[in-house]
Amino acid sequence: MNTTEIAIKARNLTKKFGSFAANKELNFDVYKGEIFGFLGANGAGKTTAIKILCGLSKPTSGEINVAGFNVYSQTGQIKKNIGYMSQKFSLYEDLTVWENIRFYAGIYGMPKKAIQEEADKLIQKLGFEHARDKLIGALPLGWKQKLAFSIAIIHKPAIVFLDEPTGGVDPITRRQFWELIYEAAHEGITVFVTTHYMDEAEYCDRLSIMVAGEIKAIGKPLDLINKYEAKDMDEVFVKLARG
Numbered sequence: 001m002n003t004t005e006i007a008i009k010a011r012n013l014t015k016k017f018g019s020f021a022a023n024k025e026l027n028f029d030v031y032k033g034e035i036f037g038f039l040g041a042n043g044a045g046k047t048t049a050i051k052i053l054c055g056l057s058k059p060t061s062g063e064i065n066v067a068g069f070n071v072y073s074q075t076g077q078i079k080k081n082i083g084y085m086s087q088k089f090s091l092y093e094d095l096t097v098w099e100n101i102r103f104y105a106g107i108y109g110m111p112k113k114a115i116q117e118e119a120d121k122l123i124q125k126l127g128f129e130h131a132r133d134k135l136i137g138a139l140p141l142g143w144k145q146k147l148a149f150s151i152a153i154i155h156k157p158a159i160v161f162l163d164e165p166t167g168g169v170d171p172i173t174r175r176q177f178w179e180l181i182y183e184a185a186h187e188g189i190t191v192f193v194t195t196h197y198m199d200e201a202e203y204c205d206r207l208s209i210m211v212a213g214e215i216k217a218i219g220k221p222l223d224l225i226n227k228y229e230a231k232d233m234d235e236v237f238v239k240l241a242r243g
């Protein structure tokens with residue numbers, strides 16, 4: 001992690017739907033190469049904020065920069081410099097492993113030769129040689145999620161957004177998934193991740209915890225545990241959510 005270089009800067013990020021504010025004056029910085037956990041209960045406003053940070057939705061107000069680009073006026077550049085993956089929106093079940101890689105790498109604008117090279121590396125790294133021509137639908141969920149993550153960073157984006165990437169995946173596969181996340185962060189990719197699993201929250205460099213559209217706490221997992229005199233992140237989360 002490089003704390004002198006800022007990958008995401010949010011100042012007073014506010015998003016309203018009519019008179020309802022789903023995000024209220026959010027303030028945070030995410031550093032280059034950092035694994036930043038974005039926590040909050042269902043409906044806290046995480047997806048609303050992620051959509052803004054990915055350039056898919058405009059904030060109502062606030063100053064927000066992602067990979068050095070402005071979320072109001074430079075959404076095209078933002079989209080070129082990020083990767084995105086979620087449990088809900090993943091790979092095409094009726095395409096093979098290889099076809100999915102080629103499809104997404106094409107969308108990311110990678111040249112044919114680079115797609116071939118990176119696809120081979122990716123398949124080898126995941127140990128998927130035997131599954132290359134298998135339909136995604138035939139693979140176990142954990143494999144799909146590892147593949148989806150690897151594809152989300154195949155174009156070496158500055159930042160990857162992961163919206164509940166490991167939902168429903170068993171603990172061992174989740175751990176393997178996190179090895180991939182660490183590796184990506186080590187290579188300088190900034191990771192912005194939401195999760196409901198508190199063991200995973202503890203793997204993040206820093207976390208923010210949002211309750212009803214507001215960031216209630218932000219810091220390193222251990223610092224938050226100490227500050228809230230809790231035994232683990234689960235307890236911190238519960239204490240904050242109860243107000």
Ligand SMILES: Nc1ncnc2c1ncn2[C@@H]1O[C@H](COP(=O)(O)OP(=O)(O)OP(=O)(O)O)[C@@H](O)[C@H]1O
Binds near residue numbers: 042
């Ligand atoms: N387009 C919209 N119009 C009106 N209200 C919306 C819209 N999108 C989201 N909301 C509301 O904003 C609040 C935050 O929703 P959001 O999806 O950001 O929460 P979340 O933290 O991502 O929850 P989850 O973990 O369930 O995905 C919710 O009350 C939701 O109903």
